[in-house]
Amino acid sequence: MVNLNHGAAIVGIHEHQTRYAPDKSELQIQGESVIKALEDAGLTKNDVEGLFTASSTIRNSGLNLADYLDMYPKYVDNTTVGGGSFEFHLSHALTAIAAGRIKCAVITYSSLAKSGGISVGTGGVARFGHPRLDPSPDSFEEIYGLTTVGLYAMIARRHMELFGTTSEQLAEVAVAMRRHAGLNPEAQFRDPITVSDVVNSRVISDPLHLPDCCVITDGGGAVVIASPELAKDCKQTPVWILGVGEALAHQGAGKRDLMYIAAKQSHGPAFEMAGVKHSDIDMAMVYDSFTITVIETLEDLGFCEKGEGGQFVSNGRIQLGGELPLNTDGGGLSSNHPGMRGIFLLLEATRQLRHEFEGTERQVPNCNIALCHGTGGALGSRHSGGTVILGRN
Amino acid sequence: MPEWKKPLPTISGETKVFWDGCKKGELIIQKCDTCNDYQFYPRGICSNCWTTDIKWVHSTGRGKVWTYTITYQNRTPGFAEDVPYVLALVELDEGVKMFTNIIECDPKEVKIGMDVEVTFVKANNFITIPYFKPVS
Structure with a gap:
């Protein structure tokens, strides 16, 4: 295989500050983010050859975005595998750039989940209106009142049963994210919380309490990726893509052990490509849709043994100053979670x-x-996992 | 019969045998004649060996709770007024897991590993839905 390590770099970024934008459109937030990210890179509209986006709500998302911004990309990818879609996009953009198809790509996303009143976690199938269910798999699932929270709660329940994980250990994740959110002026929730606050709060889907669940916000952002040659001319210090890995996990026709998640399949290729060890990782951004997501992901990424995630996240290990600082922006649990x-x-x-x-x-x-x-989708049914390792050098 | 507010399954040619079985009070799943694997949900090909040698077979209708959650919040009509209810994955004796609700018991009595058996509820004249209850 072609060596993709250092095959492209992140040269521009923008995170839209908004957490509530009822007067904007989703395409507008994407457009504003793309423009700012290109400014950050020192590049222009004419430099962009590849367009990568995913959406739960925008129909034909790449096509409509290209129309909105009057762009004519020669490489388009709308891979949509839930919240982790953008790690897949980065992986695909790296491949397209390393193959010489394009020199510069933009990844962008936005959502008005908050102002649209979308109950991402607890709406059940009603969050899509009240549709005719697909014959499968929906007709064998949605008739039982699945919710996104419920599908993660089921995994949390079994994790507790098999490994003795406690609600207090789950709460440690929420507490860490909130502490980090306190350092991020744009985070949705910034007031410190304690383990006791979490375990004494309302249960949404047993054993998950309200603070075990991510926030619902509006928001968006963009990432500009460039070839090594183009990256040299950009304004910012390039952040190199060292390794990527992708995986899907699902029911396996009713036979898969759902306690192992896609991270178990995706991390090996990423570490191998990057040529790094777990001890080389200075910080990690681990998708925190729910507190259990972080525990399961850390285990299946190989940062600890299966079943030890609850202990791993305790005693400040995942907080700034700890051994493996996680989600230093406050994560989805406290900073923002606009749908994906x-x-x-x-x-x-x-x-x-x-x-x-x-x-x-x-x-x-x-x-x-x-x-x-x-991680995108739901641990209890089917989901995606995309691992990306980035480096300053 | 009161109006069924919860979402109803859509029955296709591929899954009709399953839903017809439910109407008769039978839980019918699939087994592959080539590789002998069971599978759930039902489909037109064997997801393991990709042949179409699918047999419909009667499940024992018994299994164990593989995991569950007591759901306290769901906006979906029918479930919104049904909380708290138990959403579960049950592993059948045949070794395949299926989503279900555990009914006819106090949600707090449900445990992982609990023995359960299928029970059927008629949603309307065309559709009957399989649920599970503790083995009596």
């Missing part, structure tokens, strides 16, 4: 690798290598 969150993992990892927060508590000291892992 994968793009924000890439944005914060890039900010950390650029040392944008140097001199403040939010900066991971000497941050040279970061890992992002996006």
Whole structure:
């Protein structure tokens, strides 16, 4: 295989500040983000040859976005595999650039999940209206009142049963994310919370309490990726793509052990391509749709043994200053979660690798290598996992 | 019969045998004649060996709760007024898991590994839905 390590770099980023934008359109938020991300890179509209986007709501998302921004990309990818879609996009953009098809790509996303009143986690099938169910798999699932929270709660329940994981350990994840959100002026929720606050709050789907679930916000962002040659001319320190891996996990016709998630399949190829070890990772952005997502992901990425995730996240290990700082923007649990969150993992990892927060508590000291892992869909039914390893050098 | 507010399955040619079985009070699943694998949900090909040598076979209708959650919030009509209810994955004796609700018991009595058996509820004149209840 062609060596893709250092085959492209992130050269521009923008995170839309909004968490509530009832007066904007989704395409407008994407457009504003793309323009700002290109400014950040020192590139222009004419440099963009590849367009990558995913949406739960925009029909023909790439086509409509190209129309809105009057772009004529020669490489388009709308891979939509839930919240982790953007790690897949980065992987595909890397491949397209390394193959010489394009020199520059933009990945972008937006959602008005908050102002649209979409109950992402608890709407059940009603969040899509009240549709005619597909003959399969929906007709064998939605008739039983599945919710997104419920599909993660079922995995949390079995994790507790098999490994003795506690509600307090799940809460440690929410507490860590909230502490980090306190350092991010744009985060949705910034007031500190305690383990006791979490375990004494309302249960949404047993055993998950309200603070075990991500926030619902509006928002969006964009990432600009360039070939090594083009990256040299960009304004910012390039953040290199060292390794990528993609995987899907599903019911396996009723026979798969759902306690192992896609991260177990996707991380090996990413680490191998990057040529790094777990101990080389300075910080990680792990998709935190729910607290259990983080515990399962850390286990299946290989940061700890299966079943030890609850202990791993305790005692400040995943907080700034700990062994493996996670989601230093406050994550989906406290900063933002506009329907899908994968793009924000890439944005914060890039900010950390650029040392944008140097001199403040939010900066991971000497941050040279970061890992992002996006999870999309639901652990209890079917989901995607995209691992990305990024480096400053 | 009261109006069924919950979402109803859409029955296709591919899945009709399953739903016809439910109407007769029988839980019918699939087994491949080539590789002998069971599969669920039903489909027109064997997802394991990709042949079409599918046999419809009667399940024992018994299994164990593989995992579950007590759902306290769901906006979907029919479920919104049904909370708290138990959403579960049941592993049948044949080794395949299926989504279901555990009914006819207090949600707090449900445990992982609990023995359960199928029970059927008529949604309307055309559709009957399989659920599970604790083995009596």
